[in-house]
Amino acid sequence: MDEFEPKIVGFFCNWCSYTGADLAGTSRIKYPPNVRVIRVMCSGRVDERLILKAFALGADGVLVSGCHPGDCHYQKGNLSARRRVTGLKPFLEAIGIGKDRLRLEWISASEGPKVAETVKSFTQTIKGLGPSVFNRRRNEH
Amino acid sequence: MKGDMYIARSSDKEILEKAEYGGAVTSLLKFALESGRVDAVLAIKARDGNRYDGVPVLITEPEEVIETAGALHCASPNISRFLKEYLDGASDLKVAVTVKPCDAKAIIELTKRIQINLDNLLLIGLNCTGTLSPTKAKTMIKTEFEADPADVVAEDIEDNKLTIRLKDGTEKEKDLTELEERGYGRRENCRRCETNIPIMADIACGKWGTTDKNKTFIEVCSEKGSDFIKEAIEAGKIKVEQPSSDAIETVRKKDEAAIELARQWQEKDFASLTEMSGDERFNYWSTQFSRCIKCYGCRDACPICYCKDCVLEADRGFVPPGEVPPDTMFPMVRITHVMDSCVNCGQCQDVCPMELPLSRLIFMLNRELAGIFKYEPGMDVSELPPLRTVTDQELSLSSVEVAL
Structure with a gap:
């Protein structure tokens, strides 16, 4: 059987992380193609619903990335994201999705290499965890 | 002031007869209406005298307050939601509300969400160690207590014992944990609840710390509550004495014991999901x-x-x-x-x-x-x-x- 290639949904903030990912691209840094990036205006836009919907639609992992604390274009949007991600983890654990399938990272516009590192290490983590329960269930039927 | 404690008793003979622990709550509610401090009282009443059908009632006539006297354990009406949906969150009505700890918490959470105007409320807290679901309670009274649910005139939870009193005066007592292990007893969430004394209300009233069955122990929890109690005492609606240090210690110990029991239930219930x-x-x-x-x-x-x-x-x-x-x-x-x-x-x-x-x-x-x-x-x-x-x-x- 082919090696499991996880599907990762990345919610990247327009001002820092998305630009950081752009920099990774223009700098020709290689990183795994497993991440599907969705540009949001702020990591604070990513509420529980978006993350849960991503899992329900087949994401094996969800990566939320925003500006470092203090750098948010909207002052405190990234802090909201931090609270939500922290708060959502116990729920993911409790219903069996697993808290390690959700990750938050701070990546600034100048941190192209960090985008690559983050995606690489998260892809490895998810490969270790295997397909998400939603996907396994779907494949059984 | 906040933190004051009293052992109180109603001065009203009629209320004393009908109420369970000294009638202080009923007298205070009546006084709140009479004195014009509130426009209405929101409390729980047994519908048509049925103890298993406790419903919220809005009372504007002081004489009707007595209909809500006495504790109903086999009812869990949704007071906070009632207040929000049907009384527009007390936006233009001053209301005295009787609240269990969870009701008080819910009202405070809705206040944070600007759905209830807490300034217009006088929260009369009722100490609570749990309520029972009405249907299950009836089955339990039939099968475990071998009594007719319609004959019950009072229930009581004390020291992990559930006692029911029948209309012929007899009392029957069972161990609460044993009942609960068989699926009866208190509602599941009540077993897990660590808040027995509603200190987030304006005053908290209960029987813990009283020696005879004709007194209410009152803890003042806010300045609003303090003013109110003082006025009620001055008006002669309740007679009060200072609780002894033993009484205060008893309240603390009983509260701690109930909290300990709740933690055990939490551990057990949560383990069933996490293991x-x-x-x-x-x-x-x-x-x-x-x-x-x-x-x-x-x-x-x-x-x-x-x-x-x-x-x-x-x-x-x-x-x-x-x-x-x-x-x-x-x-x-x-x-x-x-x-x-x-x-x-x-x-x-x-x-x-x-x-x-x-x-x-x-x-x-x-x-x-x-x-x-x-x-x-x-x-x-x-x-x-x-x-x-x-x-x-x-x-x-x-x-x-x-x-x-």
Whole structure:
């Protein structure tokens, strides 16, 4: 059987992380193609619903990335994201999705290499965890 | 002032006869109406004298207050939601409300969400060690106590014993834990509840710390409550004495014992959910959620759910219309939207026609979040829900995890 290639949904903030990912691209840094990036205006836009919907639609992992604390274009949007991600983890654990399938990272516009590192290490983590329960269930039927 | 304690007794003969522990609560409610401090009293009354059908009533005539005297253990009316939906959150009406600790917490959470005007309320807290579901209570009285539910005139929970008094005067007593292990006894959320004395109300009234059955122990919990009690004493509506240090110690010990018992129940109930493996948990909850008939009962009963335009409605793009069981987004969004502020009132689980263990899951998550965010729901109006708020101090916190 082919090696499991996880599907990762990345919610990247327009001002820092998305630009950081752009920099990774223009700098020709290689990183795994497993991440599907969705540009949001702020990591604070990513509420529980978006993350849960991503899992329900087949994401094996969800990566939320925003500006470092203090750098948010909207002052405190990234802090909201931090609270939500922290708060959502116990729920993911409790219903069996697993808290390690959700990750938050701070990546600034100048941190192209960090985008690559983050995606690489998260892809490895998810490969270790295997397909998400939603996907396994779907494949059984 | 706040922190004062009294042993109180009603001065009204009629109330003393009907009330259970000195009638102080009934007298205070009546005084609140008479003195014009409030426009109405919101309390619980046995509908048509049926102890298993406690309903909220809005009273504006002082003479009618006595109809609400006496404690009803086999009822769990949704006072906070009633206040919000039918009295417009007390926006233009001053109301004295009798509240159990969970009711008080729910009212405070709704105040934070600007759905209830707390300034217009006088919260008369009632100490509570649990309520029973009416239907189960009737079955229990028949099978365990071998009595006719219609003959019961009073119930009492004390020192982990459930006592019922029948109209012929006889009393029957059973060990509460034994009953609960057989699936009777208090509602599941009540077993787990650590708040017996509603110190978030204006005053907290109970029987702990009193030596005879004709007195009420009152703890003053706010300045509003303090003013009110002083006026009631001056007007001669209640007679008070200072509790002895022994009495205060008794209250503390009984409270601690009840809290300890609640923690044991929490441990036991939560272990049933956490000791499964990740896959087992997913299978368990998928099976549970697949029984959901999308009646929206949990949402409509929950005191934390307050949105006028609910995202779970069919036209909002998250839950497809016309599907039963609903998409998994339905339970997931509902749970995650209220988990940070759950007051463990148990209403969601009470109303669920499919008897999903909703309150068990939501309260378990709430305990975990309470630890992470150092937040206790329903205690303080100035503390905002942790998943809907951030503080300036967090700007200097660089980690990706919240560590408060």
